[in-house]
Amino acid sequence: xxxxxxxxxxxxxxxxxxxxxxxxxxxxxxxxxxxxxxxxxxxxxxxxxxxxxxxxxxxxxxxxxxxxxxxxxxxxxxxxxxxxxxxxxxxxxxxxxxxxxxxxxxxxxxxxxxxxxxxxxxxxxxxxxxxxxxxxxxxxxxxxxxxxxxxxxxxxxxxxxxxxxxxxxxxxxxxxxxxxxxxxxxxxxxxxxxxxxxxxxxxxxxxxxxxxxxxxxxxxxxxxxxxxxxxxxxxxxxxxxxxxxxxxxxxxxxxxxxxxxxxxxxxxxxxxxxxxxxxxxxxxxxxxxxxxxxxxxxxxxxxxxxxxxxxxxxxxxxxxxxxxxxxxxxxxxxxxxxxxxxxxxxxxxxxxxxxxxxxxxxxxxxxxxxxxxxxxxxxxxxxxxxxxxxxxxxxxxxxxxxxxxxxxxxxxxxxxxxxxxxxxxxxxxxxxxxxxxxxxxxxxxxxxxxxxxxxxxxxxxxxxxxxxxxxxxxxxxxxxxxxxxxxxxxxxxxxxxxxxxxxxxxxxxxxxxxxxxxxxxxxxxxxxxxxxxxxxxxxxxxxxxxxxxxxxxxxxxxxxxxxxxxxxxxxxxxxxxxxxxxxxxxxxxxxxxxxxxxxxxx
Numbered sequence: 001x002x003x004x005x006x007x008x009x010x011x012x013x014x015x016x017x018x019x020x021x022x023x024x025x026x027x028x029x030x031x032x033x034x035x036x037x038x039x040x041x042x043x044x045x046x047x048x049x050x051x052x053x054x055x056x057x058x059x060x061x062x063x064x065x066x067x068x069x070x071x072x073x074x075x076x077x078x079x080x081x082x083x084x085x086x087x088x089x090x091x092x093x094x095x096x097x098x099x100x101x102x103x104x105x106x107x108x109x110x111x112x113x114x115x116x117x118x119x120x121x122x123x124x125x126x127x128x129x130x131x132x133x134x135x136x137x138x139x140x141x142x143x144x145x146x147x148x149x150x151x152x153x154x155x156x157x158x159x160x161x162x163x164x165x166x167x168x169x170x171x172x173x174x175x176x177x178x179x180x181x182x183x184x185x186x187x188x189x190x191x192x193x194x195x196x197x198x199x200x201x202x203x204x205x206x207x208x209x210x211x212x213x214x215x216x217x218x219x220x221x222x223x224x225x226x227x228x229x230x231x232x233x234x235x236x237x238x239x240x241x242x243x244x245x246x247x248x249x250x251x252x253x254x255x256x257x258x259x260x261x262x263x264x265x266x267x268x269x270x271x272x273x274x275x276x277x278x279x280x281x282x283x284x285x286x287x288x289x290x291x292x293x294x295x296x297x298x299x300x301x302x303x304x305x306x307x308x309x310x311x312x313x314x315x316x317x318x319x320x321x322x323x324x325x326x327x328x329x330x331x332x333x334x335x336x337x338x339x340x341x342x343x344x345x346x347x348x349x350x351x352x353x354x355x356x357x358x359x360x361x362x363x364x365x366x367x368x369x370x371x372x373x374x375x376x377x378x379x380x381x382x383x384x385x386x387x388x389x390x391x392x393x394x395x396x397x398x399x400x401x402x403x404x405x406x407x408x409x410x411x412x413x414x415x416x417x418x419x420x421x422x423x424x425x426x427x428x429x430x431x432x433x434x435x436x437x438x439x440x441x442x443x444x445x446x447x448x449x450x451x452x453x454x455x456x457x458x459x460x461x462x463x464x465x466x467x468x469x470x471x472x473x474x475x476x477x478x479x480x481x482x483x484x485x486x487x488x489x490x491x492x493x494x495x496x497x498x499x500x501x502x503x504x505x506x507x508x509x510x511x512x513x514x515x516x517x518x519x520x521x522x523x524x525x526x527x528x529x530x531x532x533x534x535x536x537x538x539x540x541x542x543x544x545x546x547x548x549x550x551x552x553x554x555x556x557x558x559x560x561x562x563x564x565x566x567x568x569x570x571x572x573x574x575x576x577x578x579x580x581x582x583x584x585x586x587x588x589x590x591x592x593x594x595x596x597x598x599x600x601x602x
Contacts (some may be wrong), residue, residue, distance in 0.1 A: 011429040018535070019527050021311075021542070022433050026440045028310050029521040033319050034303050038516025039509070041299035046512075048291045049200030056284065058120050061196035063090050067206045070276045071268055087280070095119060096193040101191070121195045125490065132490045133185045138180040139469075178467060181491075188488055199281050200288070203273060209268040210259075211518075212228040216260045218438040225261040234247035262434075283530075301326030303520055304402035312403070312545035325548070329401055336397040336408040338451040339389040344383050351379045391424060392419035398523065399530035405546030425536060426529070433525040434573050439520060445483070448514050452478045454506065474500045475507070483511055 014020050034435070034490055054510070066087060073083045098121075099114035107123050108114040133426050146169060155163040179408025261266045277285045302322035326333065354376060358365040400411040417428050457477050459472040474496055476485045487500045531542045 018532055019429060019432050021532060022310065022429065022436060022525060025433065025436065025521055025525040025528060028307055029440075029524040031306070031310070031316065031520075033316065034306055034520040034524065035513055035516050037299050037303050037306075037322070038519035039317060039512045041295055041303075041515075041519055044295045044299070045292060046204070048295070049204060049288060052284065052288060053198035053200045056199060056428075058196060058282070059282075060199075061121075062199055062202040062281075063094055064193040064195070064197050065089065066090065066197075067202055067273065067276050071206075074272055075264075081278055088471060094196075097194045098347050101127055101194075102585050112235075122193075124195055127191055128188060128488075128490045131184055131191070135180050135184040135491065138183075139177060142173055142176040142180070145176075147171070149173075165460070181472065184491065185434040199277070203277055206273050207269060210265050210273065212539050213259055213265040214262055214269065214434075215438040215441055217260065217265055218434050220443065222260055223262045228310075236407050264600065276342050293338070294330075294332050297330050298323070298326050299518070300523060301333040301398060301402060303328060303523040304398045304527055307524040307545075308399065308402040311524075311528055311531060312543050325402075325405075329405075329407075331402050332406070332411065333398060334408075336401065336411040337390070337394055339408060339412060342385050347383050347386075359381050389416040389419055392423065395430070395522075395526040396530050396533065399527040402527065403530060403545050404476045404532075405548060414534075418530075418537050421537045422533060426533060428534060429529045433529060437521050437525060440521065444514060444517055446480070448510060449478060449483060450481050452483065452510070470496055475503050483514075484508075 037353050068089065069086065070083060071088065095115060095118040098118035099108075099111070102108040102123055103113045103116055104110075105127060107126050108117055115365040149169040149172075150166065153162055153169055156162040156165060217225075223358060259268055274285070302319070302325065305322045305325045306319075308316055309315055354372070355369065357372075358369045360368060389412075393412075396418060397408075397416040400406065400414045401408070402413075438448060456475060459475075463471050473488060473491050476487075479485075485504075487504060489496075489497050489500070492500060535542055
């Protein structure tokens with residue numbers, strides 16, 4: 001009797017649990033070509049913002065912590081004053097403090113001249129120089145005390161007491177040096193807090209912090225917690241109209257700008273921050289948004305294209321091929337997220353025009369508006385659908401173009417279709433991707449942190465005297481909370497300033513690669529989500545991807561050998577080999593044998 005028992009030898013987990021495809025995101029995102037494109041994207045966006053800050057009018061710069069206060073105002077429950085009034089009070093308070101410092105340092109003596117200088121942040125370097133001079137005096141005094149104390153210690157007869165006293169003196173000297181340097185850093189930061197801050201610098205610092213809070217709260221699983229209560233009482237008093245001191249304002253701002261949940265951090269990142277930029281720096285926002293869309297379309301589209309081919313065929317196209325694809329589809333990439341916004345704006349303008357009917361005289365206008373108000377509600381329904389579809393399907397638009405080789409209208413159609421057809425599946429995939437991405441980012445970030453920390457320690461291990469003393473100023477110690485740092489140039493000599501700049505270039509390239517990984521993971525994970533949603537809704541296999549190149553164009557694919565009678569046809573999915581047969585019988589005929597040989601192709 002035959003043995004009817006069966007043994008389970010293999011389980012295809014990806015077929016059983018499709019979401020496990022998302023765990024490929026790290027391997028796909030970490031590929032050098034995508035990291036390189038991500039680095040170029042980050043540098044282009046950062047460089048564009050810095051150029052705009054340099055060219056922008058200083059009188060329109062932001063106040064220090066202004067965007068954080070705006071966040072607190074938006075999340076606050078009590079609003080006794082408008083934020084415009086709060087913003088103006090903060091600006092005026094900073095100008096008064098800046099002018100007072102100028103007069104106290106006797107840089108400017110006239111009150112009106114001091115206020116004019118404060119409005120344009122003039123003489124900032126002079127105020128920094130005063131702080132550095134005080135630091136140098138403190139260091140010189142510490143050196144003089146060290147010399148005197150060492151002379152007295154060397155006069156001690158007992159060797160044990162002498163050695164102990166020398167160590168104490170040296171420890172006291174090192175402590176005095178560190179204290180002077182830390183005090184200088186604090187005073188310069190306080191000076192910067194009352195000076196206007198460039199718009200891009202303020203915005204990007206805020207967005208980077210919110211991104212960090214998204215990761216932090218996702219890993220700790222704080223998805224829907226309430227806003228942190230730190231500084232809530234002070235904020236309530238502030239919004240009711242009671243004035244606060246500048247240090248209290250900073251505490252309130254930081255309390256409200258540090259959300260305690262993923263939802264609030266994402267809201268700050270995607271709504272509050274851009275909302276502040278649109279509300280108070282509209283022209284700046286429009287110009288930078290155009291630059292952002294162009295860079296995002298070219299390099300983001302290229303990353304999505306590489307990820308699409310990598311996920312579908314497990315093959316890697318070159319950076320040149322990816323850029324050729326993205327530039328050929330650049331208008332589609334740009335307009336995919338813009339067209340829904342244009343639709344919302346167009347419908348909103350129609351509703352606004354309809355609202356003007358209320359001005360029809362003789363009391364007819366309000367009645368007409370009331371009769372046809374259902375049309376306004378219908379328009380609101382349409383706008384809401386577009387908003388929900390855009391917010392939910394935005395992450396699928398670029399992958400759609402990259403996978404299908406289509407245009408912006410197909411990207412909008414498919415993303416809307418998938419989000420409305422399987423909303424909970426989309427939410428689930430997004431949450432899995434976010435948590436997994438947070439874990440991989442933390443791993444990469446701590447890898448970079450350890451790398452920088454070890455480099456910093458061993459480079460400065462044997463440094464002494466002046467190089468050792470100013471090494472923390474050339475490259476400040478690495479912090480696990482913030483890998484970026486600020487160089488206090490007035491504290492360094494010219495050669496040390498050059499060294500600090502060169503070191504910062506290499507360090508920030510490394511940090512740019514870390515940011516490039518975030519960009520690469522974003523496109524890679526959303527490309528996989530698109531494949532999963534397409535298979536769920538359209539029943540299309542994950543290896544179906546648009547290919548405009550032949551196999552010979554792929555760097556890691558060997559050229560396929562073809563027989564004389566074999567015709568190669570390239571489709572959107574793969575390269576298919578079609579063996580031609582007799583037209584009369586419809587049967588497939590083998591290729592003819594070579595003369596003198598045997599036909600083994602049957």
